[in-house]
Amino acid sequence: MKTEKQSRRDFLKSNAIGIAxxxxxxxxxxxESVLSEPHVELNEITISELQxxxxxxxxxxKMLAEKYLKRIEEIDPKLKSVIETNPDALKxxxxxDRGRKRGKVRSMLHGIPVLIKDNIDTADRMKTTAGxxxxxxxxxxxxxxxxxxxxxESGAVIIGxxxxxxxxxxxxxKSSSGWSGRGGQTNNPYILxxxxxxxxxxSGVAISANLAAVAVGTETxxxxxxxxxxxxxxxxxxxLGLISRSxxxxxxxxxxxxxxxARTVADAAILLGVMVGRDKRDDTxxxxxxxxxxxxxxxxxxxxxxARIGVARQFVGDNAKQKEIFESHIEVLKAGGATLIDIxxxxxxxxxxxxxxxxxxxxxxxxxxxxxxxxxxxYRTLAxxxxxxxxxxxxxxxxxxxxxxxxxxxxxxxxxxxxLQALQRIKNASQKDGIxxxxxxxxxxxxxxxxxxxxxxxxxxxxxxxxxxxxxFADGLPVGIAFFGRAFAEPQLIKIAFAFEQKTRMRQxxxxxxxxx
Numbered sequence: 386m387k388t389e390k391q392s393r394r395d396f397l398k399s400n401a402i403g404i405a406x407x408x409x410x411x412x413x414x415x416x417e418s419v420l421s422e423p424h425v426e427l428n429e430i431t432i433s434e435l436q437x438x439x440x441x442x443x444x445x446x447k448m449l450a451e452k453y454l455k456r457i458e459e460i461d462p463k464l465k466s467v468i469e470t471n472p473d474a475l476k477x478x479x480x481x482d483r484g485r486k487r488g489k490v491r492s493m494l495h496g497i498p499v500l501i502k503d504n505i506d507t508a509d510r511m512k513t514t515a516g517x518x519x520x521x522x523x524x525x526x527x528x529x530x531x532x533x534x535x536x537x538e539s540g541a542v543i544i545g546x547x548x549x550x551x552x553x554x555x556x557x558x559k560s561s562s563g564w565s566g567r568g569g570q571t572n573n574p575y576i577l578x579x580x581x582x583x584x585x586x587x588s589g590v591a592i593s594a595n596l597a598a599v600a601v602g603t604e605t606x607x608x609x610x611x612x613x614x615x616x617x618x619x620x621x622x623x624x625l626g627l628i629s630r631s632x633x634x635x636x637x638x639x640x641x642x643x644x645x646x647a648r649t650v651a652d653a654a655i656l657l658g659v660m661v662g663r664d665k666r667d668d669t670x671x672x673x674x675x676x677x678x679x680x681x682x683x684x685x686x687x688x689x690x691x692a693r694i695g696v697a698r699q700f701v702g703d704n705a706k707q708k709e710i711f712e713s714h715i716e717v718l719k720a721g722g723a724t725l726i727d728i729x730x731x732x733x734x735x736x737x738x739x740x741x742x743x744x745x746x747x748x749x750x751x752x753x754x755x756x757x758x759x760x761x762x763x764y765r766t767l768a769x770x771x772x773x774x775x776x777x778x779x780x781x782x783x784x785x786x787x788x789x790x791x792x793x794x795x796x797x798x799x800x801x802x803x804x805l806q807a808l809q810r811i812k813n814a815s816q817k818d819g820i821x822x823x824x825x826x827x828x829x830x831x832x833x834x835x836x837x838x839x840x841x842x843x844x845x846x847x848x849x850x851x852x853x854x855x856x857x858f859a860d861g862l863p864v865g866i867a868f869f870g871r872a873f874a875e876p877q878l879i880k881i882a883f884a885f886e887q888k889t890r891m892r893q894x895x896x897x898x899x900x901x902x
Contacts, residue, residue, distance in 0.1 A: 423459045424452040428595050429894055432497055432652045435598060439485065439496055446478035446485070446496030450542050453498045457545065457596050463577065466590035468503045468568040470545040472510050478542045493655045493681075495540030500591050500600040503546040503568070504553055505643070506530040506632035515634045516551035516565025518780055519773045523762040530632025531664040532601065532643050539659045544597060547587030553608060554584035555636050555749060556774075557785040562586060563612075566781045573616060574895035575862055582611035588646045589616035593895055599647045599656045605636040605745065606845040607838060609644045610867070614836040614853045617863030617892055619653045619882075620646050622841070624872050625848030626672040628657075629664035635756055637748035638669075639808065640845050648892060650854060650883040654680035657875070675873045683876045688884035689721030692877070694868075695728035695823055697834035706859040711835050714856055714866055717888050718833065723881075726827045732818045734843050740807040741846060746793045747804040767794050815847035824870055830877040836865030844869045852882045855892040863893075 422428075427449075438444035454470055461467050471477075481496040501507075504515040506526035514520040529537065536543060548568035554560055563571035563586030573581040574594045581590050585602030589612030592600045602609040604622045613620025621644045628643050635641055645656035658680045663670045677683075696715060701708055719725055750767050757765045764770050771790050774781045796804075820843065823832065834840045836853040844851040849872050853865035866885070868878045886892075 446481040450478040466587040468548040474544040491540035498544045499541045500597040504634040531629035532660045550583030558788045559785045582615040584608040607841045610841040614865030622851040626669035627676045629667040631666035635752035683880045684883045688880035689723040692723045695829045695832040700834045700839045710857040743807045749793045831870040836867040
């Protein structure tokens with residue numbers, strides 16, 4: 386008997402039956418009655434399948450936008466992953482349909498519904514607030530963020546913005562991941578009262594719940610990887626400089642980046658390629674020429690064969706279930722033809738925690754003040770935001786304070802030796818004496834570890850690429866496996882991650898339905 390996914394793929398290619406019939410077939414194959422969940426035909430559907438559906442006439446871009454918006458309307462009130470939908474989504478989708486009829490399909494994202502995080506500027510009728518009431522009435526950004534411009538050029542239909550940990554989780558030392566004043570608390574779709582992780586919690590939850598095809602998150606330290614892992618999706622934190630940060634509300638320019646969140650490695654690779662490019666407003670993208678325009682060419686099912694992969698067991702931890710999951714997947718890598726080498730990082734990166742925080746505190750004030758001035762916000766400095774929060778405690782600080790805001794405000798400028806020395810120490814520990822040293826020693830294509838804070842922090846500070854892929858479940862919640870490496874190693878890591886995914890297929894859709902909420 387064919388699998389559910391094979392049946393849907395055949396349907397999309399042949400256009401043999403209607404959408405309503407597909408819903409019935411889908412649930413019959415799963416041994417279930419027809420669900421109350423809206424538009425179940427979109428569950429776990431991939432970009433390639435959506436494109437096949439639009440090409441055959443089964444779908445239109447407008448139809449897809451309508452269907453995903455309906456899912457958001459029905460499902461998201463209990464998840465709170467989408468902070469705002471785009472009032473122009475259907476108009477944009479209709480434009481993409483007209484282009485397709487003229488034979489002008491811009492890219493694999495043409496007509497595809499996409500969600501982006503609410504710290505990414507859009508010069509449209511949506512707001513850009515970082516989840517804070519302070520920016521709700523701020524002027525609309527004068528221009529799209531560079532990556533939004535790239536998405537629009539690709540034909541993507543931005544259907545809304547996702548909730549996040551307010552100010553990308555850099556306001557308080559005691560924050561609740563996924564909570565913002567404007568958006569409330571985002572909930573994990575597997576267990577509603579569990580941590581969805583942040584700060585790109587809304588993007589991770591929305592994609593896990595099939596509220597869009599793909600989403601964009603942002604990361605300074607784990608903010609793509611942690612919510613991707615905790616919500617059972619794929620997340621890619623790219624090399625610093627591969628993707629522009631202009632038009633994205635910042636934390637720290639030496640670590641900030643946007644990145645794709647998707648249900649499959651293939652979809653994440655498609656989204657990544659679209660966003661790559663040089664932006665004169667972000668000097669780090671001068672290195673984007675080292676990247677690729679099309680990462681799908683590295684989607685090789687035999688990508689493990691001949692790969693040299695370092696195994697970072699020092700980050701496995703004490704959880705017996707997670708140890709069991711990790712070791713079982715090491716055997717998968719080995720069986721796929723990879724050469725595995727046990728590695729140990731020569732420097733104890735955990736000892737740099739204070740330096741890492743100091744760098745973020747210094748850069749946050751400088752970078753945020755610059756953004757606010759360009760945005761023409763009523764609140765033009767971090768000091769203004771601190772005052773706003775104090776004057777609006779009931780809305781902005783009902784759960785936690787603004788300790789990080791206050792600590793950052795006390796810092797000087799980026800010429801101070803305390804900042805420069807801390808920055809040099811953490812870059813040495815993460816790059817030269819960290820990932821670069823390990824990769825060079827054993828000529829590695831990548832490093833594998835559990836997707837945990839010790840490794841995603843290492844890659845974040847280094848500014849190096851990191852991919853998490855669903856690896857199983859522990860205590861009812863998803864866990865991830867990570868592949869990371871040297872700067873601009875995305876091709877090798879995508880190749881490894883895709884081959885692993887194809888051999889394991891550990892992604893499971895959450896059981897959340899409106900009727901069970």
